[in-house]
Structure formats: C-alpha cells, structure tokens
Amino acid sequence: DAKTTQPTSMDCAEGRAANLPCNHSTISGNEYVYWYRQIHSQGPQYIIHGLKNNETNEMASLIITEDRKSSTLILPHATLRDTAVYYCIVRLDSGNTPLVFGKGTRLSVIA
Amino acid sequence: EPEVTQTPSHQVTQMGQEVILRCVPISNHLYFYWYRQILGQKVEFLVSFYNNEISEKSEIFDDQFSVERPDGSNFTLKIRSTKLEDSAMYFCASRDGLSNQPQHFGDGTRLSIL
Numbered sequence: 070d071a072k073t074t075q076p077t078s079m080d081c082a083e084g085r086a087a088n089l090p091c092n093h094s095t096i097s098g099n100e101y102v103y104w105y106r107q108i109h110s111q112g113p114q115y116i117i118h119g120l121k122n123n124e125t126n127e128m129a130s131l132i133i134t135e136d137r138k139s140s141t142l143i144l145p146h147a148t149l150r151d152t153a154v155y156y157c158i159v160r161l162d163s164g165n166t167p168l169v170f171g172k173g174t175r176l177s178v179i180a
Numbered sequence: 181e182p183e184v185t186q187t188p189s190h191q192v193t194q195m196g197q198e199v200i201l202r203c204v205p206i207s208n209h210l211y212f213y214w215y216r217q218i219l220g221q222k223v224e225f226l227v228s229f230y231n232n233e234i235s236e237k238s239e240i241f242d243d244q245f246s247v248e249r250p251d252g253s254n255f256t257l258k259i260r261s262t263k264l265e266d267s268a269m270y271f272c273a274s275r276d277g278l279s280n281q282p283q284h285f286g287d288g289t290r291l292s293i294l
Contacts, residue, residue, distance in 0.1 A: 103282060112184075112271045112285035113223060120280075156223075162280045165235035167213060167225035168273075 071171030072096065073157045078175040081151075087144040089174050091157030094138040100161050102133060103168065104142045106153040113156065113170075116142065147178045182206045184286035186272050192292045196261050201289045203255045203272030210277040212255045214247065215285075216240070216268040223271065229255065259291075267293045 074092040081087040093102065103118040117124055117131045119140075124131045130143040144151055156173040160166055185204045193199045205212055214226040228235040229247055244260045255274075259266055269290050273283040 101280060107223075110217075110269055110288070110290075112273075112287045115282040115284060118280075118282055165211065165228045165230060167228055167236060167238075168215075168223075168283060169225065170215075170223040172222060 071169050072159045073171055075155075075157055075171065075174045077172070078177070080177050080179055081144075081147045083149060083178050083180050084146055087142075087147040087151065087176055087178070089142040089144075089155050089157075089176065090139065091141070092139045093157070093159050096137050096159050097161075100159045102131065102137075102140050103158045103160055104129070104131065105156045105158065105168075105170075106151075107156070107173070108150075108153040113168075116155075147176075149178050149180060152176060152178045184272055184274055184284055186270075186286035186289050188289060189287070190290045190292070192294060193262055195264055195293050199259050199262055199291065201257045201259075201270050201272075201291070203257070203274075203286060204253055205255055205272065205274030206276075206284060207253075208276060209274035209284075211235075211275045211283075212247075212249070213273040213283060214257045215271045215273065217271065217288075218265075218268045226257070262291075262293045264293050267291060 104116040105113040107113045119131045133140045154173040187202045212229040217223045227237040227241045246258045269288040271288045273285045275283045
C-alpha cells in the first residue's frame with residue numbers, strides 16, 4: 070500500500086499557484102519523496118523529487134517539512150494543461166525498488 | 181529529450197491468445213519496469229529487471245507473464261494465455277544506474293482482451 074495520504078481532488082484558478090499537499094508520516098530516513106502526474110491515461114510523468122531539502126526545477130517546487138512527515142508540490146503558475154492526477158510517492162533509494170502509486174490528487178485547473 | 185517508447189499503442193487480442201508488448205527504454209538506462217493500470221484503478225507494479233534478470237515481481241506477475249530483453253534496445257512483456265482481467269494499460273519505465281534517479285515512463289499500451 071502507498072505510504073502517503075493526499076486529498077482526493079483540488080481546484081486551482083488558471084495563472085495561480087497550485088499547492089498540492091502530501092502526508093508521509095511514516096517515511097524513513099533513506100526514502101525519497103517523488104512526485105509524478107498522469108494526464109488522462111498517458112504514462113505517469115516525473116515532476117520532481119527530494120530527500121530533505123527543498124527542490125526546484127523548471128516544472129515545480131517541492132517543499133519538505135523539517136521533520137519530513139509532509140511535503141507540498143507547488144506549480145507556480147498553473148495552466149489548463151496542468152489538469153491531471155498528481156501522485157506523491159515515497160521510495161527507497163535502491164535501483165530495483167518499484168514505485169507504489171496511491172490514488173493521488175486530481176487537480177482541476179479552471180479558466 | 182530522450183523518452184521511453186512503447187508499441188503498439190493499442191492491442192486487441194482474443195482470450196487465451198499470447199500477446200507481446202514492446203518497449204524501447206531510454207538509451208543507457210539500466211533498470212527496467214513494467215506496470216499496469218486497470219481502467220479507473222491505481223497504477224500497479226508488475227516487475228523490475230536489471231542485469232538481464234528479474235529483480236522484483238509482484239503477486240500479479242504470475243507464471244503467465246514473462247519479460248525479456250532480447251537485444252540491446254528492446255524490453256518485452258509477454259502474457260502467455262490472456263484472460264479478460266488482463267485488459268489494462270501497460271506502462272514500461274526505465275531509469276539509469278545512478279542512485280536517486282527517477283523512473284521515466286512510456287505512454288503505454290492499451291490491451292483489450294475480447
């Protein structure tokens with residue numbers, strides 16, 4: 070089972086920041102937090118990941134709390150194309166370890 | 181940007197028939213995976229493959245399933261005798277050998293069993 074808890078759905082106005090929360094209270098010290106998204110039935114798309122420091126790339130920012138029990142994915146200026154299911158996944162840093170997907174958060178960006 | 185490619189995009193097969201789903205992982209990647217997603221359900225792990233052998237597999241990956249890397253570029257999933265419940269999207273993923281790197285997914289093959 071997934072080790073994360075996410076809201077089922079969220080709405081965000083186009084152009085505004087989308088802040089997607091994730092709880093992972095049982096995360097262990099060598100587990101990373103990964104974020105993926107899935108648009109319609111396309112393959113999951115990697116967004117960002119981190120261990121304990123905040124991370125930023127061209128798609129998003131990841132804020133991890135100091136105790137690492139929760140994190141927030143931030144899409145700074147959401148567009149209609151960001152409408153998707155967003156998955157927060159904790160994963161051991163080991164080559165063979167699979168990703169365990171939960172139900173994710175369905176983000177709807179509204180014009 | 182390099183990507184994982186999967187063929188065919190849609191496969192329709194009669195129940196009981198064998199099916200082979202094909203994937204071309206990103207060049208130089210070393211770890212390979214298959215996942216599936218039944219319509220309306222979660223993405224589920226099937227199998228991981230490294231150094232020409234299965235590393236991990238889930239309960240779903242029973243004797244009807246097999247994987248192969250027949251050459252330096254392709255990675256295949258074979259279902260020996262398909263069942264109606266095998267109907268799903270099948271996603272291939274790959275990652276490179278460095279630690280802490282993400283898996284990258286293809287856009288999947290929709291398998292429909294009649």
